[in-house]
Amino acid sequence: MAFKVIHYINQFYANIGGEEKADYKPEIREGIVGPGMALKAAFKGEAEIVATVICGDSYFASNMDEATNTILDMIRKYEPDAFIAGPAFNAGRYGTACGAMCAAVAKEFNIPVVSGMYPENPGVEMYKKFAWIVETPDSAIGMRKAAPAMAKLALKLLKGESIGKPEEEGYIERGIRKNMFYEKLAAERCVDMFIAKLKGEPFETEYKMPVFDRVDPQPAVKDLAHATIALVTSGGICPKGNPDHIEASSASKFGEYDITGVNDLTSETHCTAHGGYDATYADQDADRVLPVDVMRDLEREGVIGKLHTKFYTTVGNGTSVANAKKFGAEIVNRLVRDGVTAVILTST
Amino acid sequence: MVKEIERKLPVVHMCTIVPISQTVGANRIVPTIAIPHPLGDPTKTPEEEKILRRKLVERALKALQTDITEQTVFTE
């Protein structure tokens, strides 16, 4: 008997509509809808799409928990053997929804979950640890390539076959270490690699240690007296009570807080959400991490043009490089949009 | 994070551990006082502390006004 697969797509691929229909609520239809046809062809009868879940991207993004639970309930009765979402190509919200659903389904039903995305889709960084994400081109033109690759990987997983390296199978590296038996003893592999390194020949390390790249410095600020300076911190400073529930470590979000009219951070108004250092000092006086008081003085004295009305906060502790990158990129986009000239970033 | 900001805006990194700042790719670096209180010193009076903080922030502003071609640590 063929394996039972549930397919997840958004309102666009279900032919319901574009952005104007993005608030479409979750629905499940028996059988195949839209891109499922391409998957069916690639399954060659070995697996069958028993039902298709459709959900609007905006609806999913703004009602994540609710949408997830509704969809899990919808698919439960089908007792699926696998779950396939997308491909989402480079559509950010669609990719995030696909990733989130894959993660939820894997956790709830412990079955293989496969999606397909363009490597720069934000859903990749967020969910690659939880799902197999096949690398696709950046637009739907790539469907002809993406669907067979996703179907092939799903079938392998369904049959319990071992999965090769990312470049062999076409999925995006998940960052999970897996054991395998090599042809040679580890000692021989090590001496082989040693010789390659000595000779300056190419070799592939079996375990990558973290390396860091660089960015060229921006030119200096010429006219400080008319500049808008923003404060950003990785020290977790936030309004007292941590209203956005930023995590003490491995943070999944950053905070944006208005400081219009605030001249001084005090133990009454601000604290730190950071779990990576002794919070006593920052909780007593958050200016010790985020110097709002001094910046206000400098603003009043005309040394700087303006202190930006908002500050941004993250928790550096245990936050993945991917998340830190994502936060940085998002924060700087907002700062540029708001006309900020330069940034003071404080770290603990 | 500092790198992503530097792609679009000049940024000065105020942090206690300079080598870490260097490895994460900051270009303008101002060393600060201590990890749990980079811009303060609880052993001093609030007034003294603020003077200290102001000095560090002014150093950061000076860094932002300085053209550089490589990672630079501003210690004065």
Add this chain to the structure above:
Amino acid sequence: MKNFTLISNNNSLCDKVISREFINGSALDVLIHVRSLIHLGSILLTHPLCGNLRPNHQPFRSVIINRKNGLVDLESLTLIENAVHVYESCKLINIHELDELKRVDYAFIDYELMRESLEQYNLISRESSLKPAPLLLI
């Protein structure tokens, strides 16, 4: 000034040591406390991970530091942050749920691994050393 101190949640080890701070908590609590001290300038004298045991097999953690205020020592900082990361990423043993024989053995191994270092820094008091649990022979 040298101010060598043992930070440990191993009560029976602390009893043998002249300068010590007992942490009533988990191995991770010990490491986090040590981290806070390093943030203020203390220097690690022993590696925060010890032995060839995974944290989930090591409920006791003992670290010797040179307690002081001042500039942060980068090496100490890197090691303690990595050690905290290792302990945070796995399930820990709750000391209070261990049966007595195991608890005694864990405490003993922790003591043994620290002994030479404690001697090196003149921290050990000259009383009798810890004894492991007797072997149950079948």
Add this chain to the structure above:
Amino acid sequence: MKLELHRLNVKSLKFGDKTGFADGVLTVNKSELLALISEDELLGKNLDVDLAIPGESVRVMPVKDVIEPRFKLEGKGQVFPGMISDVETVGEGKTLVLSGCAVLTAGKLVRFQEGIIDMSGPGADYTPYSKTCNVVLVLEPADPNMDKHDYEKACRTAGLKAAKYLAEACKDVKPEKIESYEFAKIRDAMNSYPELPKVGYLYMLQTQGLLHDTYLYGVDVKKILPTVISPLEVMDGAIVSGNCVSACDKNSTYSHQNNPVIADMLKRHGKDFNFVAVIVTNENVTLADKRRSSSYATKIAGMLGLDGLVITEEGFGNPDADLIMNCWKAERLGIKTALLTDEYAGQDGASQSLADSCPEGDACVTAGNANEVIILPPMQKVIGYAEEANVIAGGWNGSLAEDGTITVELQAITGATSELGYTKLGAYTL
């Protein structure tokens, strides 16, 4: 320096009246061997000797050490110098090897150490010692309250004595194969192969205290400064394991005697590089010791003018710091490094594999993730104490099922992720 290994290939074992070798079978006189190890007053009355042959439905646990039977036929000194023989330097002359045979020391020491060796089934694929014909010593202390240091030493010594005894009993048998090894004096080595890079092997040994120690000519390695040794000395048992924790990546005495990195480097010597020296170093507890040893070991490499170093680690966590210090200190002296380690990436493989890292460590081979879980089906016979599965490193309360099935991390299997690279296991990133 020249050493001949005279090999007899042991294909099976049996008990009999006279210990000796004939037609691929090693016969063991059980009472004689028992009498030999019982000489030690520190060991108890209920000692036993058992046999475990590849393919049998047999599980041995908890295993402390694995030792290959060897005996010096000619040349200075005797195997395991400073341990059961005089301290005279070894590595020259003729040494008899019972290939395919090993002595296992089994018994309880401290609750959560030691490993499992399955002679068949899925677990057998992970340990090199499922392929050897094993003479198992089941040991116990004379007094349950006895000092662990003394008991550890008694177990270690019993294994070495048994290994020497078995080989010595075969000393008059004509060898089936003779291998000859030579290692040049440093002066000569420096003048050979001018076109090839000069390389060395930095041999890291676990030395953190009781149950984490290694011995070099009988000296506790934690007390040495890094030193130069010939690979041929290692083959005669100059390095002996006193290490009991995390069975997967402690280097057994057997893996020291048969160090595969040394074997492979000797093979490539004169072709791909000029193998000049082995440097032995330790992995201590205090950071001052770590800094001293890494600086000193790499300094020796620098003094010898080496262009490259293969570095092998022993253990996990704390020793990662030593590995990383050795790596970047060597690289900053202009010495290229390749590292051999293993990983503790968690049961799901998603955690950080090493507790330390440096960008210079760009050539790294791993012997696999020690946290991966394996199910070991029951065996017909268990030599030792099966209930230890619930307490050994890599096991947990409930690891041992009623039917004898054991669910454990690879960590519990002796030699599974050998950081001397004695298995084919490795890992890749999904």
